[in-house]
Amino acid sequence: MPSSKNKRIVRDLAIQRIRWLYKLSINAIKRNDKELARRYVDLILSISRKANVRLPRLVKRSICRNCKIPLIPGVTARVRLKSDGKSSWVIIKCLECGWIYRYPYKPRKECQLEGGKSEHI
Numbered sequence: 095m096p097s098s099k100n101k102r103i104v105r106d107l108a109i110q111r112i113r114w115l116y117k118l119s120i121n122a123i124k125r126n127d128k129e130l131a132r133r134y135v136d137l138i139l140s141i142s143r144k145a146n147v148r149l150p151r152l153v154k155r156s157i158c159r160n161c162k163i164p165l166i167p168g169v170t171a172r173v174r175l176k177s178d179g180k181s182s183w184v185i186i187k188c189l190e191c192g193w194i195y196r197y198p199y200k201p202r203k204e205c206q207l208e209g210g211k212s213e214h215i
Contacts, residue, residue, distance in 0.1 A: 104145055105145060105147050107145075108141050108142065108144075108145035108147045109147060109150070111141055112138050112141055112142060112147070112149065112150070112153060113150070113153070115134045115135075115137050115138045115141075116134075116138060116153050116156075116164070118134050119131040119134035119135055119138070119164045120164050120166060122134060123163070123164050123166055123169060123170060124166075124169070128163060128190075131163055131164055132161075132162050132163055135157055135162045135163065135164065136162060138153065138157070139162075155186075155195070155197070158170075158171075158188040158190065158191065158193055159193065159195075160188065160191045160193040161188060161190050161191040161193070163188070163190050163191075165186060165188060169189075170188065170189050170190055171186050171187060171188055171189060172186070172187045172189060173185070173186050174186075174187075175199075177201070181198055182198065182199055182200070182201050183196050183197065183198055183199070184196070184197055184198075184199050
């Protein structure tokens with residue numbers, strides 16, 4: 095039975111490799127090598143499954159779940175903000191396969207400072 099210290103080491107190593115492979119996949123997309131970027135994403139997903147580690151939120155939200163390509167705004171994805179008064183959404187559309195992601199966000203509230211100036215919190 096592996097000790098908790100060994101599990102922690104494996105998790106830390108897996109997260110480091112996931113972040114490193116994510117940076118490599120973004121660089122591959124910028125060089126217009128989509129197959130290499132997909133391979134890096136496949137490795138990211140297999141490492142996370144094997145080490146039983148959740149993907150960081152930034153990585154998880156910036157990978158297309160359908161075609162396994164990194165989503166870079168303006169290059170492989172279109173990002174829009176939508177608000178209907180009650181709730182606000184970030185809408186990301188993959189330009190490779192057309193898959194659409196929606197997730198909620200809370201817009202920043204403004205507070206009034208003395209002198210009539212406003213500042214984002």
